[in-house]
Amino acid sequence: MNKRTSQRIAFGIFRILGISVVGILVGILGFIVYHGVGAVSWEFLTTAPSDGMTAGGIFPAIVGTLCLVAGSLTIAVPLGVMSAIYTTEYAGNGRVIRLIRIMTNNLSGIPSIIFGLFGMALFVNRLGFGDSILAGSCTLGLLVLPVVIRTTEEALKAIPDAFRTGSLALGATRLQTVGRILLPAAFPNIITGLILSVGRVAGETAPILFTVAAYFLPRLPESVFDQVMALPYHLYVIVTSGTDLEAARPVAYGTALVLIVLVLFMNLLASFFRKILDAKKG
């Protein structure tokens, strides 16, 4: 076969594959949006489920997810940022640092259901938090820790060394350099990491199954020791174990749409932030 013909055939195949992959992914998205858009209304977003979760809205689940997002970020962001400061600004380039990097990488590769098991064993049972926002937030916080660490590390590494030497030359201590020069400079990137974490936390189901999620709980949480409903778990419940699966379908499509919009909006926001930052740098 002529080499030009074989190139034409190969490229044709790749083009089809490439476009079909994007097609599949966009198709899934389109399917959910198409079916979900009719179900979503102001009322859907602001009322509690009713009639065995086949009617009404998803307000408690939205509130629950927001609680979990807030709780887990309160844990992950300070810890993650400080960890990144240590690895980029304080630790040298030795074995310890390599170990820490590997551990951070490994942590991000651990399946979310393992976090669920761990959260149940440590926070729910051992520390006695019970099924609560506190236990769920701790579990989810550990889950997104690698995301926060990685984005902060990247941000700190991207700051030119001139910033550090300049600050130190003026007599500032290392800590002052970190607090007054590096963190403000890295702040926008840290926000990017934070937004990415929000998307991740909002979409996870497995870690909250046994640490916080309530099957049906139409009231709003009063303290961090309360259980809550959460969007992804609510979707799972009404799709697989409701009283009337067919009747609950519109609610399920609506919930899926709200979840996707929330998660994708966060990711879009993060990449938008990143683009602005890149433009600034350039």
Added chain:
Amino acid sequence: MKPDLLRCKRKGFRLFAEALFTLSGTVTTVVILLIILFLFKEGAGLFRSNEVEKGYSLCVHASSPVERLSPAQIKQIFDYETEWIPFRLEDLFDRYSEEELGKDYALLPGKLGEEITKEPKLVAFVPTQYVPTGLPTVRVLPGSRIGWLRFFGGKEWMPTATPAPLFGVLPLLLGTLWVSLFAILIALPLGLGATVYLSELAGEKMRRLLKPAIELLAGIPSVVYGFFGLVVLVPFLQRTGGLPVGETALAGSLILAIMALPTIITVAEDAMRNTPKALREASLALGATRWQTIYRVVFPASVSGISAAIVLGIGRAVGETMAVLMVTGNAAVMPSSLLEPVRTIPATIAAELGEAPAGGAHYQALFMLGCILFLITLLISTAAEIISGKSFYNKKGI
């Protein structure tokens, strides 16, 4: 305040902050160690618990030749027709009235003793507190502990079976690998094709549009993929394949393949684009076509990155919980075909942990499953790390 006191305070604050940073630096390491500790601690208890349900004993007639029963044999006796006669507490209640058993069932052990004495073929499964003591005709079977071999080599997973639950991991382990393997086989040609298209063929404008779009899709929650699989893929497979149920290993593999695509594409695409420009140009200058350049130069140059992408894709598939739980039908049987339901390790944990009483054998078995899953993913991420650190051209000194 005196200046030196102020300085002292500042120094104290600095030391405190630095100590805090150092501590935080180790946080991921500590978390991993804690995960290992808790998973193994909760799981290891399994091998200290008895095969027969907690608080119960098996009794036989003293002359019975039965010495020891394995869980599979116990199941055989109690669930199927054998020469042995299974006997439970309910059977005793059928034969005697409340009065005959006495206040607080004080006379129950005696009656049980009579039953066992009467029938040498009887195997009685009763709460340990009611076992008749001091009767020469009754023998309590020694309880053996759940063994490693039976756990890792067992082919049956029936955690709620009485009198003796069966904890055989093989069907779950093979189910996980089975579903993931086919997911990767489906995702690989699609993903690599899309990667070549994105990195080599698509125009700059197209690439700028598609790459972020694919990355964005990696963020769709797995429960949404599962939902899509359940309402679209499962009925479709059932209809076109004429299957009794649509929830099959194939449905799981397809959904996992779709979920792994963004991971595979982004990592592999980075690897291909990072091929040094000089290599491509040299190849083109020698008269090779673009296609020849791609598969003779760019592929070998980026083979480590592409392999890392595949390994990461497998890792994603193996650990995925919700989507698989929703579409694979969750039958804990040894996988034999793609068109039958299977059950994976993560799905088993998610489905059963809620019902397993804390501290019981079932609960511990689920944590043991968690340990296995943890080790598999640790292996995979280490492999990805090692592979992506190696480059074809580095080895050859170019």
